[in-house]
Amino acid sequence: MPLYTFIGDIHSAADDLAVLLANPEIAATRLIFLGDYIDGTAARYFGHYTESASLAPLKVLAMISERVRQAGDVALLGNHDAFWLRTAHGDDSATATWVLNGGHRTWRKLGIYSSNSEHVRRALNGVLLKPYTDFLAHLPLMWQQGRLLAMHAGVNCQYPLTQQSPDDLLWIRDNYYDDFTTVGHRWHRNLFNKVMVTGHTPVQTFAGSHLGYLKMQADAQDVPRYLIDAGSRSGRFDGGIGALTLTAEGEFVRTKRVIKSHVYDGQQVVTPAMIMDNEH
Template sequence: MLSALRHAKPMAKPTLPDGVRIYAISDIHGCAHLLDQMLRVIDADVAHSRPRHAIEVFMGDYIDRGPDSRSTLDLLIERSQRGNAVFLKGNHEAFLDDVFRDPGRMGNWFQVGGLETLMSYGLSPSVNPDGDEQHELMRELSEVMPARHRDFLGRLRLNFSCGDFFFVHAGVRPGIRLAEQREEDLLWIREDFLQHKRRFSKYIVHGHTPVRSAEILDNRANIDTGAYATGNLTLLSIQGSSLLAI
């Protein structure tokens, strides 16, 4: 048995198909100025390295907390017109959906940055709006939010897979096949996923849980570096089996 262990082959590193380079960003949270900087970094790197296929993966939480959710969505929608970008859904986009359906959830939304989103669209909510104001604010938001923003938010994906990599906002439920994951886990999971040390069927790239600097572990990479609070929006570049966090 000991001899067999000594000669066991190391697990292969996750890899992308030849010629593919992926640029991944998560948890922008209304920091349009930081997003603009990172888009310029991507453009400069593509011009320099000229990958055969460059794919940009944006992993959710585009809105709330930071100062300019509206401009963040404008930048992403403009980026989508290039045809090589994938846009995933985050729990904050799901929260906005919930508040549109039930304005009574606005108080909870404000606790996670919804006030800043409303203000970015030119609205002036009170800090503790009552029921009537909540309904009026969501009616006003539906009027002032451009149709292209609602369309964009309505077309977000839950995950994206390429080669040996699986991109998702929050993470995955251990023990469940990737194809059978629940939306709630993909958008919200934390401890059960973060504490799992074994490899999944694919290498998981995620955000959702802020860390001081990008974590590149054996089974996953967390690239949420709390941009709205730290001013640090991380870009992960992947080519072959090489992962580089900028």
């Protein structure tokens, strides 16, 4: 039976991605990347001190494009990747939003040292960066195979899958996660009868979440939805790349996350002491 591994937001963490891809259990499956390959925060905050983290967006894009080309894996577009594309197409509003979401840091890693939107556009369409721009331009917003369904952010439950807007697939949050028709917090019911996997929102932003993923169900009979953005390069001490492996029928197999080049079980609570101990 084929296995599929969904890999959440990477955000320029090429070092962690290399470790994840080298893991034999991951390598034996087909990979579905959920977007947000670029941008990221070049720091990791432990509360009492801060350490630097490397950002390598081009290396991440090169690794993923090779997997797509050589192994037949799937890469979806994320909202941060869309900043790159829309800027390359001359959308100044997207460029301004990109700046607010870490664009300047990424531009420097791309060899762009001007904040002039026209200069950035020309660089993204220049000989060095156009292959990456072309790669991003061909990425789909949604992937489905049998009972499995994946996209970067989520879906709008008011519309069928064939009528989802790009903005919702790339950006939706609360209306995908929560059922606001009930008193108190409750996950929105899965209306599509498919096991869904998304990234986009770090699981650490949800109160009480200490794992590398979230399983969302309105009740025990609800078809599960998984959120696997494990906070890579988000600045959080336990930020890493999350990976979820499912069967073709959507049955849970395993989760993993890589934090500072160390592989953890995705169901394991990771503490600051554990991360610091792995340095020795």
